[in-house]
Amino acid sequence: xxxxxKLNQIQDYMAGCRGRDAxxxxxxxxxxxxxxxxxxxxxxxxxxxxxxxxxxxxxxxMSKLSWRYPFKERTDLDDSAIYSxxxxxxxxxxxxxxxxxxxxxxxxxxxxxxxxxxMGVNILYxxxxxxxxxxxxxxxxxxxxxxxxxxxxxxxxxxxxLDGMESFTLHDELRALVEACHLLNxxxxxxxxxxxxxxxxxxxxxxxxxxxxxxxxxxQGFAPPPIPELGFFEECTPDKLETVYRSRDTxxxxxxxxxxxxxxxxxxxxxxxxxxxxxxxxxxxLVEQEMGITTSPAHSDWINDVQPIWTDITFLRLYKxxxxxVRQLVEPDQAPYVLFDTIKCNYYPGEEPNLExxxxxxxxxxxxxxxxxxxxxxxxxxxxxxxxxLTRIFNTIQEINPHAILISEDLFNRNHRQAAATGYNIxxxxxxxxxxRITKDNLDTFLKELPELSxxxxxxxxxxxxxxxxxxxxxxxxxxxxxxxxxxxxxxxYVTTGYEMNEEQxxxxxxxxxxxxxxxxxxxxxxMQINWTNDNPMLPLLAELSDLKKNWLHLIKxxxxxxxxxxxxxxxYGYLRGGQTLLCCFNLSADAVSRIDLQASVPGRGPMTxxxxxxxxxxxxxxxxxxLLLAPNQALVLVNNx
Numbered sequence: 001x002x003x004x005x006k007l008n009q010i011q012d013y014m015a016g017c018r019g020r021d022a023x024x025x026x027x028x029x030x031x032x033x034x035x036x037x038x039x040x041x042x043x044x045x046x047x048x049x050x051x052x053x054x055x056x057x058x059x060x061x062m063s064k065l066s067w068r069y070p071f072k073e074r075t076d077l078d079d080s081a082i083y084s085x086x087x088x089x090x091x092x093x094x095x096x097x098x099x100x101x102x103x104x105x106x107x108x109x110x111x112x113x114x115x116x117x118x119m120g121v122n123i124l125y126x127x128x129x130x131x132x133x134x135x136x137x138x139x140x141x142x143x144x145x146x147x148x149x150x151x152x153x154x155x156x157x158x159x160x161x162l163d164g165m166e167s168f169t170l171h172d173e174l175r176a177l178v179e180a181c182h183l184l185n186x187x188x189x190x191x192x193x194x195x196x197x198x199x200x201x202x203x204x205x206x207x208x209x210x211x212x213x214x215x216x217x218x219x220q221g222f223a224p225p226p227i228p229e230l231g232f233f234e235e236c237t238p239d240k241l242e243t244v245y246r247s248r249d250t251x252x253x254x255x256x257x258x259x260x261x262x263x264x265x266x267x268x269x270x271x272x273x274x275x276x277x278x279x280x281x282x283x284x285x286l287v288e289q290e291m292g293i294t295t296s297p298a299h300s301d302w303i304n305d306v307q308p309i310w311t312d313i314t315f316l317r318l319y320k321x322x323x324x325x326v327r328q329l330v331e332p333d334q335a336p337y338v339l340f341d342t343i344k345c346n347y348y349p350g351e352e353p354n355l356e357x358x359x360x361x362x363x364x365x366x367x368x369x370x371x372x373x374x375x376x377x378x379x380x381x382x383x384x385x386x387x388x389x390l391t392r393i394f395n396t397i398q399e400i401n402p403h404a405i406l407i408s409e410d411l412f413n414r415n416h417r418q419a420a421a422t423g424y425n426i427x428x429x430x431x432x433x434x435x436x437r438i439t440k441d442n443l444d445t446f447l448k449e450l451p452e453l454s455x456x457x458x459x460x461x462x463x464x465x466x467x468x469x470x471x472x473x474x475x476x477x478x479x480x481x482x483x484x485x486x487x488x489x490x491x492x493x494y495v496t497t498g499y500e501m502n503e504e505q506x507x508x509x510x511x512x513x514x515x516x517x518x519x520x521x522x523x524x525x526x527x528m529q530i531n532w533t534n535d536n537p538m539l540p541l542l543a544e545l546s547d548l549k550k551n552w553l554h555l556i557k558x559x560x561x562x563x564x565x566x567x568x569x570x571x572x573y574g575y576l577r578g579g580q581t582l583l584c585c586f587n588l589s590a591d592a593v594s595r596i597d598l599q600a601s602v603p604g605r606g607p608m609t610x611x612x613x614x615x616x617x618x619x620x621x622x623x624x625x626x627x628l629l630l631a632p633n634q635a636l637v638l639v640n641n642x
Contacts, residue, residue, distance in 0.1 A: 120546025133198035139525025319350030376405030429457025436512030
């Protein structure tokens with residue numbers, strides 16, 4: 001990794017361009033955290049600025065701000081907050097007011113970093129920033145998860161303001177963003193995609209047997225077989241294997257698969273391989289045209305899942321053979337295939353690992369750490385990886401960065417011990433699911449399991465894969481759940497990009513969908529921008545919550561946690577130690593007020609002082625009381641020192 005500061009190089013270049021006659025740009029006024037004063041024009045919560053002058057001042061402001069946030073090698077997860085960003089979307093904007101939304105870039109994301117610090121963020125989790133496939137597009141621009149290369153970046157993340165920097169690469173631009181984050185003690189985590197790849201992955205040209213293939217005439221309507229003998233959304237555990245393979249439609253599904261092109265017709269394959277190298281034609285397109293096979297679309301590993309297939313990605317073939325558990329259930333000449341069990345190499349490993357592929361995945365991890373200086377990874381569907389491969393990857397990460405942040409995508413709190421034992425220190429957990437149907441029973445169950453967790457989980461009302469909380473109940477519910485998620489034990493407040501502005505448009509709806517499958521714009525697949533000019537954003541509340549929590553970290557520990565008795569449609573949780581009490585109160589009803597007798601809920605602890613109120617209209621902050629009258633979806637935080 002180069003010791004030359006890429007951020008300093010950008011700062012010097014920007015300063016040298018301050019006098020350049022450059023076209024002004026419009027940016028949201030809320031981005032002007034540096035207090036830039038040479039504003040050319042202002043309207044509708046936007047400001048017009050000279051781009052190089054603004055960036056010079058902004059980067060200088062971050063340098064001055066950095067003294068407040070000395071970089072710490074080890075991350076205190078009890079005092080953390082995560083910001084999840086799709087970089088191309090987070091700072092996408094109509095910068096020229098020409099009606100065209102421009103992609104966000106690594107450079108322009110630097111503008112947001114002081115805002116992140118206001119919200120207490122110390123972990124930036126970037127959804128995939130790799131080069132992704134432009135074929136089999138989902139939506140207008142395609143999914144960032146259709147990763148075509150693990151060693152190249154999405155060219156759209158280059159910033160045109162840096163066009164004059166000769167030999168300054170896109171890799172350098174990401175490195176500069178990581179440096180900027182470190183100035184403010186923000187750790188950087190990227191999505192690493194080791195289980196799937198784009199259907200026209202760059203791996204295919206040299207290693208067509210690293211993926212799975214089907215006959216092209218089976219592509220239309222391709223989907224995993226329904227298993228009517230089993231229920232909805234069931235995990236493929238060993239006791240279900242025979243049922244799956246003996247089910248009516250499974251045999252027909254397996255016949256859709258083909259041997260890879262280098263096995264099917266080695267001579268023709270080599271001709272097509274050479275032609276693609278000579279002409280630049282897409283190798284997958286040539287194989288489809290000349291050999292009648294194509295890479296297999298991917299699908300969920302859950303039986304009878306309603307999720308549609310993923311038409312832009314295919315699974316990587318991590319083993320050259322089948323698991324011994326299923327060999328007797330298929331024909332001896334069966335082509336390599338994907339089914340609910342074969343996806344889960346953690347449960348059903350083969351005996352002949354594809355070590356060359358494993359080496360490439362390990363090299364990609366090393367490349368990210370050494371080239372960009374990042375601080376960790378979220379391992380996409382990492383729970384399905386073979387344990388020996390995951391161990392290799394984790395050992396490489398720990399060798400380079402012993403304090404790395406490793407996030408598991410596991411969707412359920414019940415798997416916390418396994419995730420912790422594997423080497424993860426954070427997992428997604430069950431919060432996303434609980435927040436899709438907010439009831440007292442769901443929240444109560446969720447709360448009571450948190451103190452016993454072996455690992456920190458996301459405290460989130462939404463993720464990039466779920467609809468927005470705003471679409472489930474509006475501003476009041478969103479603000480109430482922001483308070484709910486900020487003081488949980490063994491849980492890290494998690495902000496999906498746009499949440500701070502009360503954004504309603506989703507990035508994706510793959511989990512907890514409340515749209516009934518409607519074809520609505522989604523930032524994963526369409527050109528969209530966040531409502532950065534919102535007059536009443538969530539941002540001030542998130543900043544207030546962050547400041548408040550820091551004052552009570554000594555009390556917010558799992559061993560001090562309790563859930564109090566409360567009336568119907570309300571929920572109370574808090575922390576007790578000696579004479580100190582912190583109490584969080586929530587009215588879960590969207591249309592009815594609720595009265596709470598604090599003496600009954602927390603006997604001997606009243607009267608208490610309100611220190612935070614989620615309401616936008618009026619505030620009871622500072623009130624000392626023994627009873628509360630909560631408006632619909634209102635949250636209050638109270639304290640008592642005795």
